[in-house]
Amino acid sequence: MGLPQIAPYPLPSETELPKARGPWIVARDRAALLIHDMQNYFLRVYAPDASPIAPVIANIASLAAACRLAGIPVFYTAQNGDQDRRDRGLQADIWGPGMTSAPEHQAIVAALAPQPEDFVLVKHRYSAFQRSNLETLMRARGRDQIVICGVYGHIGCMLTAAEAFQRDIETFFIADAIADFSRERHDMAVDYVAERCGVPMSTRQLIATLDP
Structure with missing residues (x-):
């Protein structure tokens, strides 16, 4: 029970990304960026100066x-610390009690601190859409595309991508801005998204599409 220590592994390169079945192209007037669960508690299981987490934070x-x-x-999504067992639900059976409310657990990593104009949503389940107003906030701003980055690839990031697809939100999965338990799990998540619900991209590719 609880999170494993994660050994360093290399992130996938652009040439290793699978071809997506979806034909979607990012549009700056339709997209929203989701920075998923980049809290100290989830990042403490990585070697801080090594891949994947060091380049993921930079990307x-x-x-x-x-x-x-x-x-x-x-x-942003961020879980609350010291969750009531009734609110944590079945996650407690799989992962234990989770984080505390101490800054060394709950705070978003300092290098990615939210800006005043950003939105920080309380995270309740694997998918960022569960028990949140993420879709409502997106639709109110004319956003029907979501760009996903963060941790962990094969858990919350992948399941958020799958749920976005089921809500008719076009999804872009930034493969070198996502960290996972291992390269095997990472590749599985990217492959699943490519085949079922989204478009894998690199950080460079996504930024290039935003050029005026």
Whole structure:
């Protein structure tokens, strides 16, 4: 029970990304960026100066800066610490009690601190759409595309992508801005999204699409 320590592994390169079945192209006036669960508690299981987490943090910072400059809304998910067992639900059976409310657990990593114009949503389940107003906030701003980055690839990131698809939201999965339990799990998540619900991209590719 609880999170494993995660050994370093290399992130996938652009040439390793699978071809998506979906034909979608990111549009700056339709997209929203989701920075998923980049809290200290979830990142403490990585070697901080190694891949995947060091380049993932740098890539997410680049994505966030480019999206803010392009007028794309930036959303974060973050779990609350010291969750009541009744609210935590079945997650407690799989992962234990989870994080505390101490900053070394609950805070979003300092390098990716939200800006005043960003949205921070309370995370309740694997998918960012569960028990949140993410879709409502997106639709109110004319956003029907979501760009996903963060942790962990084969859990919350992948299931958020799958649920976005089921809500008719076009999904873009930034493969080198996502970290996972292992390269095997990482590749599985990217392959699933490509085949079933979204478009894998690199950070460079996503930023290039935002150029005026």
